[in-house]
Amino acid sequence: MTSHTTGKTAVSLLGLGAMGTALADAWLAAGHPLTVWNRTAAKAEPLVARGAGAAATPAEAVAAGGLVVLCLLNEDSLDETLAGLDLAGRDLVNLTTSTPGEARARAAWAAERGARFLDGGIMAVPPMIGVPESGAYVLYSGDRALFDAHRDALAAPAGTVWAGDDPGHAALTDVALLTAMSGMFAGATQALALVRRDGIDPAGFAGRLGSWLTAMAGWIERSGGVLEDEDSNLAMQVAGNAVLLRTAEEQRVSSELLAPYYALMSRALETGRPLDELLLTEG
Numbered sequence: 596m597t598s599h600t601t602g603k604t605a606v607s608l609l610g611l612g613a614m615g616t617a618l619a620d621a622w623l624a625a626g627h628p629l630t631v632w633n634r635t636a637a638k639a640e641p642l643v644a645r646g647a648g649a650a651a652t653p654a655e656a657v658a659a660g661g662l663v664v665l666c667l668l669n670e671d672s673l674d675e676t677l678a679g680l681d682l683a684g685r686d687l688v689n690l691t692t693s694t695p696g697e698a699r700a701r702a703a704w705a706a707e708r709g710a711r712f713l714d715g716g717i718m719a720v721p722p723m724i725g726v727p728e729s730g731a732y733v734l735y736s737g738d739r740a741l742f743d744a745h746r747d748a749l750a751a752p753a754g755t756v757w758a759g760d761d762p763g764h765a766a767l768t769d770v771a772l773l774t775a776m777s778g779m780f781a782g783a784t785q786a787l788a789l790v791r792r793d794g795i796d797p798a799g800f801a802g803r804l805g806s807w808l809t810a811m812a813g814w815i816e817r818s819g820g821v822l823e824d825e826d827s828n829l830a831m832q833v834a835g836n837a838v839l840l841r842t843a844e845e846q847r848v849s850s851e852l853l854a855p856y857y858a859l860m861s862r863a864l865e866t867g868r869p870l871d872e873l874l875l876t877e878g
Contacts, residue, residue: 607660695763716769
């Protein structure tokens with residue numbers, strides 16, 4: 596152990612896809628002793644060349660690290676990788692994308708095996724990991740004592756944000772943010788389709804579109820979670836939607852991406868209920 600690694604938490608990382616490899620690079624750069632395991636062992640070779648240890652099996656990886664981080668494909672791969680392992684006394688951090696219900700079930704599963712558990716939602720793409728100015732962060736929820744004990748190690752790849760004691764809240768916040776991103780990309784796709792046939796420079800339009808969406812993002816934050824301030828504003832938007840639909844028809848662009856949202860806005864105006872409340876189903 597060198598002065599660069601003295602006092603640093605040992606990390607065992609299971610899973611070396613694009614995100615897992617980026618996490619591994621960040622922990623190595625920060626001086627954390629690192630053991631890695633991947634189903635395809637060759638993916639570990641560049642990391643081993645930089646000082647990581649390679650585990651031959653998941654059991655070996657779990658036994659090696661003070662902090663065991665899981666960054667696998669899905670819940671099925673988690674089940675397969677962790678089946679039969681002795682997890683008693685281990686600190687598990689799951690960065691595999693999951694639903695809130697799956698995260699809660701995994702926390703209960705870990706507790707039954709004597710392990711502490713954190714679930715995490717990574718708000719970044721791999722090139723942002725390990726780059727402080729990128730704005731990358733990871734949402735964590737579950738065992739607060741585990742989070743506090745390993746905060747320095749968890750902060751090496753990206754910023755850390757505590758999402759709450761409920762193990763499902765990191766996943767829920769993660770998915771909610773990604774859902775909003777999907778809606779933004781849907782709108783951008785519609786916008787680019789509208790201008791495609793008229794010779795408008797797509798690169799120039801994309802720049803204008805990005806600036807507009809940035810301005811609107813600030814408005815969402817200032818709204819405090821209330822996206823329709825008053826009936827008159829919603830009525831104006833509903834009236835404007837008719838123009839958007841007619842323009843799509845003129846440009847021979849399908850309105851299938853946004854028509855359901857416009858219909859929801861009309862229903863909100865008719866019923867006087869908030870848009871997000873209308874989406875809630877019974878049961």
